[in-house]
Amino acid sequence: MRLGIIAAGLALLAGASSGLAAVVTGTGVHTIGPFGTTGPLQAGVGGAISFQAGSGMDSVSGTVEFTNNASSSSQSFTLRLTDFTFRSTSATPVTLQLNIVQDFALDSRAVLSARTSHQFQGSGEFVSALQSGQMSKTSTHEATMLPAISSGSFFGLGFMDFFASHNQFVVVPTDQIYRINATYTFVLRPAGAGVATIRIANTAVDSANLVLGPPPPPPCDTIDFNRDGLFPDDRDLVDFLTVLAGGQCSEPACNDLDFNNDGLFPDDTDLLTFLRVLAGGTCAP
Numbered sequence: 001m002r003l004g005i006i007a008a009g010l011a012l013l014a015g016a017s018s019g020l021a022a023v024v025t026g027t028g029v030h031t032i033g034p035f036g037t038t039g040p041l042q043a044g045v046g047g048a049i050s051f052q053a054g055s056g057m058d059s060v061s062g063t064v065e066f067t068n069n070a071s072s073s074s075q076s077f078t079l080r081l082t083d084f085t086f087r088s089t090s091a092t093p094v095t096l097q098l099n100i101v102q103d104f105a106l107d108s109r110a111v112l113s114a115r116t117s118h119q120f121q122g123s124g125e126f127v128s129a130l131q132s133g134q135m136s137k138t139s140t141h142e143a144t145m146l147p148a149i150s151s152g153s154f155f156g157l158g159f160m161d162f163f164a165s166h167n168q169f170v171v172v173p174t175d176q177i178y179r180i181n182a183t184y185t186f187v188l189r190p191a192g193a194g195v196a197t198i199r200i201a202n203t204a205v206d207s208a209n210l211v212l213g214p215p216p217p218p219p220c221d222t223i224d225f226n227r228d229g230l231f232p233d234d235r236d237l238v239d240f241l242t243v244l245a246g247g248q249c250s251e252p253a254c255n256d257l258d259f260n261n262d263g264l265f266p267d268d269t270d271l272l273t274f275l276r277v278l279a280g281g282t283c284a285p
């Protein structure tokens, strides 16, 4: 599922619903933001937000997409820069640095392993053999700084494709948030010979794939069985026993009999668990 949050310019972005948006900051020849929030982006949610600065042949525009997908045994995050165009007619080299930060909410299950990759694929577009460009990227996933990747210098008349990638395992997160912090650096040398362009049609992305452990056992219900606000209280035990025996609870909105939430009831295990928790024990035996 993707919730589209597409805004056409910085003025719009500032007022856009940024609850899902990554924090995007551009520095160098153009200033972008910072705008957006780090999240965290919840599982099953995705979105996109666009940016733009400069005008005409001296401008930058692009879209940041972010997704948090969860399945029964894994969770995956992507933070993508796409529909990106950076162009300049400057006589001197121009540099643009784009920083994107997004937090992703983790499932409550334990993370067994986390594998990450960052990569980009794009093209330079030159009208003169004097022109050239370069693109590089650094990325930090949680506490792991991935090795920088770079296109090296690309040049030549027409379209020049470039590509760089890296993937590795990273230290698994210890809290419920996974942060990706990516910085793209673009250099254009138009040499005053007309417009020079760096374009990323699709692929400039950080991704993380987490293998998850089994789901935790469901927690027990509250020991305030009769929901009168009083607990621990012997009346809760009396009401529990009464309802278990088929009688009426003394309060109007008592809890269900499946105290341990394992789906089985009526079940003596619920009574034993209730007694254990009432006595100060834990839900799990």
Ligand SMILES: [Ca+2]
Residues within 6 Å of the ligand: 223, 224, 225, 226, 227, 228, 229, 230, 231, 233, 235, 236
């Ligand atoms: Ca009570």
Ligand SMILES: [Ca+2]
Residues within 6 Å of the ligand: 221, 255, 256, 257, 258, 259, 260, 261
């Ligand atoms: Ca229950």
Ligand SMILES: [Ca+2]
Residues within 6 Å of the ligand: 257, 258, 259, 260, 261, 262, 263, 264, 265, 267, 269, 270
């Ligand atoms: Ca049960």
